Amino acid sequence: xxxxxxxxxxxxxxxxxxxxxxxxxxxxxxxxxxxxxxxxxxxxxxxxxxxxxxxxxxxxxxxxxxxxxxxxxxxxxxxxxxxxxxxxxxxxxxxxxxxxxxxxxxxxxxxxxxxxxxxx
Amino acid sequence: xxxxxxxxxxxxxxxxxxxxxxxxxxxxxxxxxxxxxxxxxxxxxxxxxxxxxxxxxxxxxxxxxxxxxxxxxxxxxxxxxxxxxxxxxxxxxxxxxxxxxxxxxxxxxxxxxxxxxxxxxxxxxxxxxxxxxxxxxxxxxxxxxxxxxxxxxxxxxxxxxxxxxxxxxxxxxxxxxxxxxxxxxxxxxxxxxxxxxxxxxxxxxxxxxxxxxxxxxxxxxxxxxxxxxxxxxxxxxxxxxxxxxxxxxxxxxxxxxxxxxxxxxxxxxxxxxxxxxxxxxxxxxxxxxxxxxxxxxxxxxxxxxxxxxxxxxxxxxxxxxxxxxxxxxxxxxxxxxxxxxxxxxxxxxxxxxxxxxxxxxxxxxxxxxxxxxxxxxxxxxxxxxxxxxxxxxxxxxxxxxxxxxxxxxxxxxxxxxxxxxxxxxxxxxxxx
Numbered sequence: 318x319x320x321x322x323x324x325x326x327x328x329x330x331x332x333x334x335x336x337x338x339x340x341x342x343x344x345x346x347x348x349x350x351x352x353x354x355x356x357x358x359x360x361x362x363x364x365x366x367x368x369x370x371x372x373x374x375x376x377x378x379x380x381x382x383x384x385x386x387x388x389x390x391x392x393x394x395x396x397x398x399x400x401x402x403x404x405x406x407x408x409x410x411x412x413x414x415x416x417x418x419x420x421x422x423x424x425x426x427x428x429x430x431x432x433x434x435x436x437x
Numbered sequence: 438x439x440x441x442x443x444x445x446x447x448x449x450x451x452x453x454x455x456x457x458x459x460x461x462x463x464x465x466x467x468x469x470x471x472x473x474x475x476x477x478x479x480x481x482x483x484x485x486x487x488x489x490x491x492x493x494x495x496x497x498x499x500x501x502x503x504x505x506x507x508x509x510x511x512x513x514x515x516x517x518x519x520x521x522x523x524x525x526x527x528x529x530x531x532x533x534x535x536x537x538x539x540x541x542x543x544x545x546x547x548x549x550x551x552x553x554x555x556x557x558x559x560x561x562x563x564x565x566x567x568x569x570x571x572x573x574x575x576x577x578x579x580x581x582x583x584x585x586x587x588x589x590x591x592x593x594x595x596x597x598x599x600x601x602x603x604x605x606x607x608x609x610x611x612x613x614x615x616x617x618x619x620x621x622x623x624x625x626x627x628x629x630x631x632x633x634x635x636x637x638x639x640x641x642x643x644x645x646x647x648x649x650x651x652x653x654x655x656x657x658x659x660x661x662x663x664x665x666x667x668x669x670x671x672x673x674x675x676x677x678x679x680x681x682x683x684x685x686x687x688x689x690x691x692x693x694x695x696x697x698x699x700x701x702x703x704x705x706x707x708x709x710x711x712x713x714x715x716x717x718x719x720x721x722x723x724x725x726x727x728x729x730x731x732x733x734x735x736x737x738x739x740x741x742x743x744x745x746x747x748x749x750x751x752x753x754x755x756x757x758x759x760x761x762x763x764x765x766x767x768x769x770x771x772x773x774x775x776x777x778x779x780x781x782x783x784x785x786x787x788x789x790x791x792x793x794x795x796x797x798x799x800x801x802x803x804x805x806x807x808x809x810x811x812x813x814x815x816x817x818x819x820x821x822x823x824x825x826x827x828x829x830x831x832x833x834x835x836x837x838x839x840x841x842x843x844x845x846x847x848x849x850x851x852x853x854x855x856x857x858x859x860x861x862x863x864x865x866x867x868x869x
Contacts, residue, residue: 323637324633324634324636324637325634326634326637326638327634328489328492328498328634330634331632331633331634331637331835333633333830368638368642369488369498370614371486371487371488371500372486372614372615373486373585373586373589375589380477382587383587383588383589384586384587384588384589386486386500386501386502386586388486388488388500395642398614399614402614402615402616416502416503416506434486434500434502434503434506435483435502435503435506436506
């Protein structure tokens, strides 16, 4: 039996959680979470950690803006963050763009999109 | 331009939410003017491209631009005028606001109410007095954030960060994702002032070391930063560097995330009372300062961890300012000072002005130290406990609050209570 101490990153409350695992890595107990999302986070974190990625892509906007903030609309596997950044670095958005527009569909994972976070 | 009933200084999250609240309370939007010094509204959120905003306010996790975008849309829907590129220069206690903008020139307007929503700014190297040369490559974390996220260029490649405030932690991750090597985050205190989630997702995720009880003792380089020397500090000896613990790290960039200061030059100019612990105005529960009709909300009042709380506070100020203008709201029958007792650094509000029919008052506060298990109390000067709550962990970086119910406040009107105090008792010892 092993235990893992985690800080929940789901919301700014940052609950400190303890996950108890059996020798095969199966979850026996999750403690310290204050909501069900914390439990989901702990489960994901000890099996397959994921993160929402935010970054910027270049854009030529009429108001002179050079950078457009973007994010993944779902968390992506943590180990693919740098692969995702390599694609983002070579992405250029065409104005006009509206908040929520999909810039790259099926980004990194099928069903996950890279979306715009502001109008440009 | 003619006089306005309500002038809001600052078009960031606080100013925008206050403007929306004032209209929703019944004000005509054309009686309101929001002054914004930048070329667009939204404030610092525009460069905070990371997610984590809006969980309380909107029930979903938004990025900064998305959060500000929603408020900008609400302001536009209500046709509230925002004057951009407008810099407020002076404020008087009788609510005359002087500002300058390309559109209006040098202008002074009289208002019936003013809401201060100027936000805060970062402490700089000058405030720390770090020894060494004066090369380029020393930035505040927020300045670097603007370069990367708005201007689109990287200010450096090998980075040391001094201070573990949230902006520093966020920038550690951002610079790493953009290809920089973040070598260390040094924090002079034995604990981080940043949110626990940011330590986890910005440092731990990328293996960036957090060196607690460490500071930068020397900056090297003539034209550009070439290295910094860091050292452990002695907690028991005024956090002085400990000789022999120095380590020199080769780097081209030093980011400072060493605290935020509410931007209160206008407030001081108007002779408004400032709280030494918050560096913001002293306010009552309506966020009204010592100058009648002048309100303050957001980071100009006290530095918040969450923009959601800024919006909430701005609603209080915006609603109260509208009530004053519309002639609503009862008269004050009793004023109770709120003091920060054991373990509490400050409270907001610092006084409660009771009307005959008071509403619930939520008191926000920060604790002095890191605690494992605590009990928070609100007590009268006569020793009567009004509110009590247990909490499993508390740290200075995370704002706490307690709500004083209306009926408790009502019971204080007649009695001889002359003030209330917020304090904590440790029940589980200090956390390490």
